[in-house]
Every structure is written in structure tokens, then in C-alpha cells.
Amino acid sequence: MQRIARTDVTGQSTSNISAGWQEFGRALRAWRERRELSLRDLAERIRWNYSLIGKWEQGKHRPSAAAITVLDAELGAGGELMTRALHAAMADADQLRRSTVEAKASIRDEGEDMERRRLMRDAAVVAVGGAVAPVLATLTDAWQASEPRISGASVSQEMIDDWEDAADVHVRRAYVDAPAIVLAGLAADFADMAPHLNRFQPESVDRGLAHAAARHAALIAGKWFDLGHHREAHRWWKKTRTLSxxxxxxxxxxxxxGWEAAYRRQDPGEDLNAVLAVAQLARRLAGDQPSLSLVDNCGSEAQVLAMLGRHDESIAAWRVTEEVFDRLPSGVSAPDPGSMHYARSVIYTLAGDATRATDAQSAVEGLYQPEHRTATLLAFHNAAIHARTDPVGGAQRALQIMERLPAERWDTRVKAAARIVLKVAPEEARGLPAVRELRALTAGGRSA
Structure with missing residues (x-):
């Protein structure tokens, strides 16, 4: 029996369908042909009309979130189709935002806001599944409607607090979930905030709303970066600065x-000297008094210097980081110890100090589950230490780490961490089979 879906979510045809959906269609066709399936074969497997699948491939219709999820699983696309659909859905929302940005608030504007939020939530459904997300969206709307608004504002304090809490959740999930999954949740939350950011709010409310939105924007930038969409990442870093x-x-x-600098230093297309300037700006903004922000940004500057090969300066900057850490006032929460050890590992691994690098990596043992991002990145550093004296063994260790990761987690930062093995391996080892294989798997990343 063929499944006939509602036209508003599975068969919507538009005269100005975005390039993102056309790219999705090309990817869908490529995956279908890779599996040696005809349109009718695929239709039989997923129980959708074959002519509708053809329109998806041609970019004439926008598929539903449920259809995208089924297609990705059936074709074994490893999240690629979901990621492309997420990008396309968010581009639709952004296009609608640009088309209405000059309009005055009205009933029509509210309808357009609802449409924009629907598009963004469609993107979220792509990643989290069609059954739960609509219910979640409905309940979220109902909860927000039930909260009393602050006088003169379009939001309640509970809504602002909830968005701040949501940012904390997204940060935690970013260490273990695939980037597309995290980005979907961020898209839904930012879509909820966006209409309120464009309305007049009392000054204190506006500042609180901008604070939560800035944190979301920075995370969105990071996830776009992880997915390899660096232009989108820069757009959202600019938004982050404006909101901050x-x-x-x-x-x-x-x-x-500082987060921006931490991501950008891993982009092969970036000028590291320009990234160093960003890291130094973050450190200056942190001021002179000991704080967690100053600790993080001194450490970030030290890591960029290490990547530039300025090892003496990098180690000196790291010692300043440790001094600031020692001077943190009592009562200030200590930074994540794993982040401190990670920074030490980057700096001393690149400097060739195996003893201090190994000490940093050993100090993290037991802090994280194996699937945690920091544990994965430090494992690559350990492989790099071995690669200096045993390039084949080091490359094989890195390949084993890659093999254990799901394909959707082979993001920009993971590839960048793996490439440190290539950076430190002896010149004469570059032609070895294991080293060549690692280079092919990590193409497009930078080391650290």
C-alpha cells in the first residue's frame, strides 16, 4: 500500500525551492544509485510513491521529516541525508526571515513567525524523529503560553531561564551526540527566541534574552563548523558577537x-595569525582579574601559538594560564579539569614533550566515558606521541580510533585532531600505507 502524505509536509512544491533541497535531491539520487535501486525498488522498500521520490530527487518537492529519516536509514547514508535536509530547512527559514525583516509587527507577521518556527522545527524533526517532535513542539508552545509575561515584554522570566538551561543541555549533548542532532535541537530553541528578539522589550528583558540567544548562536556556529559548513559558521559567529x-x-x-577561536584554529582555510588575533581579543575582554574566562582564553591563545609552531611562546602562555588558575578566588567554580588537561596535551604534544603530554592524557583517565568528545581527541594526541618514533604504529592507532567512531561523528574537529599524527610523523614516513590511509580519511582538517 502506498503512503499518501499530507502536501504541507511531504509533497510541497514551490516555485522558488532552495538550492539546499536541490542538493538534497542530488544526494538522494546518488545514494539510491549507489545501492543499485530503481525508483520503484526504493518506493517498495519505504512504501512511498515512486513518482514523489522522483520529485524529491529533482528538487521539485520538499520531503517530510519522517520521509527523510526513513530514506537515510534505508539507504545507509549515515546521517548525510538528514544533515543536508537540516541545512535546507534552516535555509528556508532564513530566507523567510530576510523576506519579512522590514515588515512591521502585525497579525500577518505573527503568521509568518509561526511559519518560520514551523520550518525550523521541521529541521529538528529530521534529526529527532517524526513521532516525538510535533508533540514536543505543541507542548512547548502551550507551556510558553501559560507563563505570565513580564510587563511590557513578550516573554516571561521563566522562558528566558528555560532558554539559558537549554543552552547548558546543548553544551553537554555536544560532547556525545552527532553535530546534526545537536544542531536540530538548537534550531528549534533559537526559532522560539527569534520572534522575541525582533520586538521591543524592556531593557533588562532584552539583555537577558540576548544573553541566552548569544549562547545558542555560538553553539549553532560550532555545529555548522563541525558539519563542514564554514560559511554558515562565520555568519553565526557574527550573530554571536552582536547578541553578546x-x-x-x-x-x-x-x-x-574564545569558543570562536577554538573552532577556527582547526579550519584549514583559516589564517592562524588571524585566529591568534581573535584569541587575544577574547583574552583581553576577560580583563586582568582571575576568572574562568581568563583561564580558558589564556589557554586558547597558548594552543594557537602551539599550532603556529611558536612553542616557546606557547609554553610561556600556558604557564600564565596555570598561574591565573592558581589565583582563582575561593568560591569560584573550577574549570572542567578535562579542558585544562586537553590544552596541556595539545601544547606539549605539538612541542614534542612526550613526558608532559602523556601526563596530561593520563590525568584524564576515568573522567569521561569513551564516547565523550574530549576522550576521543586525547586518544588521537596519544597516537601522535607514538607516531614520532613509530609512525606506522601511531597511524594505525589513529585509524583504529576512526573505525570505532560512527561515520556521522567524523566531523571537522575529529579529523583535525587525527591530523596531528600526520603533522608530527617523520617526513620519511609520509609514503607509508597506514600514513597515506590516515591522510585520505582526514582530508580537510587541521592538526589539533
């Missing part, structure tokens, strides 16, 4: 700009 300034929180701006 609007929030009036210098330490927030310092921390989020």
Missing part, C-alpha cells in the same frame, strides 16, 4: 569569542 554586545556582558563576549 546587546547583552552587555563582557565576560560572556570573552567566553564566546
Amino acid at each position: 554586545e546587546r547583552a552587555g556582558d563582557t565576560l560572556l563576549a570573552s567566553g564566546l569569542i
